[in-house]
Amino acid sequence: MSKAAKRSRADAFGSLLGALPDLSPDARPPISAVPLQNIQIRPSQPRRHFSEGALASLVQSVREQGVLQPVLVRPVTGGYELIAGERRVRAAQLAGLTAVPAVVRDATDEQADLLAALENLQREDLNPLDEVDATLTIVARQLKIAQGEVLPLLHAQRRTPQPEVTEQLDGVFAQLGRGTWRSFASNKAGVLRFPPDLLDLMRQGTLEYTRAAALARIKDEPLRLQLTQRTLKEALSVRDIALAARPDKAVPEQIMRVRTLLDERRVGRLGLPEQGRVKALLSELEALLLGQGQRSTRAKSKRS
The missing domain is CATH 1.10.287 (Helix Hairpins)
Known part of the structure; x- marks a missing residue:
């Protein structure tokens, strides 16, 4: 992604942070050195898997240049809770650092979820499931509804559009810059129809999207479960899965x-x-x- 594209995406995300006045890209909040031992990882962090190779590369960079981009934390009892920047925190720990640069901001649970989802969407290695999860979090926050209500609302809007809701959805997805809400509901959100065991493996980083999609197409559940285990043990390709099915x-x-x-x-x-x-x-x-x-x-x- 080019620097201009990153900046454009960051500006769009900044406009979604209306409830957090000091967190826009141009606000330049103060940065503090926060001890790593005082930072807690949130149980609901959206990113669950980190590529070992990419993390090793970041560790080397941190050893040579330090942590160049501050993490985002909020004060909690006993220290701080990480909102965004878990990969940088892990790399700093592996590099032997004792503290990282951080922006400290008060944020509610809802605001923290939104900020974590926004940062997750800016990743270059974003996979389809992560993108869907983050998008649902953001849309739910913007429309002030539960996350589980987002997809039913999108499908209902396709059947019986309500102009006011359509306008809201158009605005949110335009800011995200990842297509329309209609294409999201029709195509990208389809990953959520994968069997739960495949979704769990994807969230753990054990199974990537392409092979999970090939396995999800197998209607015979015993065969699918058998081939899932073989895929994990033998690293079957998408073609191998299709042949075996x-x-x-x-x-x-x-x-x-x-x-x-x-x-x-x-x-x-x-x-x-x-x-x-x-x-x-x-x-x-x-x-x-x-x-x-x-x-x-x-x-x-x-x-x-």
Whole structure:
């Protein structure tokens, strides 16, 4: 994301903070050094998973340059509660720092939820589930309704529009800059229809969206649960999941078993001619197995 785009997004988010006068991007609130041991992580923090590689990179940056962007905290009994900036806090801890620069502001639980959701939406590695969760939090706050009421309201608006509500929704989504509320309700919010176990894995950072979507398309629940476990253990690709979910799945599972046995690192240590032979043999084996499966299917059809 370009600097101009980040600034534009920040300005849009700042306009959503009307109830918090000193938190707009131009307010330049004072920054304090807050001891890390005095910062508590909120149980309802929207971000639940942090990429190990990205976190390691940030730790190195913090060691070399310190924490460049202050975190946001609010005073609570016994210290401070983190509102935004958990990744920076974790990186500072791993880098051996004892304090981080922080903006300290009084905020209600509702305001803290809003601010955390706004920061979450600005992440460059935002996944569809995080985006939906953050958007629901913001829309609920702006319309002063419970978060669980947002989607039913959006669907009701599509069926029977109420001009005043439509205007409010248009305004909020225009500020967020992530499409219209209609497209959100029709497309992005569909991730919430995934089975609960897949949503839990996504929120834990164990399963990314693309493979979760492939698993969610499997209607046979025992098969889906089985393939979910295999996906976690064997790192099945989206294509592997789709093959294993086919009605005639005996042959594809044989193909997948062969692929699983092939160690990419071991093959990579072979010379180029040997690597080419391995690929040729694998292609030949796959063709044989697929041909066998097709002949078996035709034979069953004739018998029936």
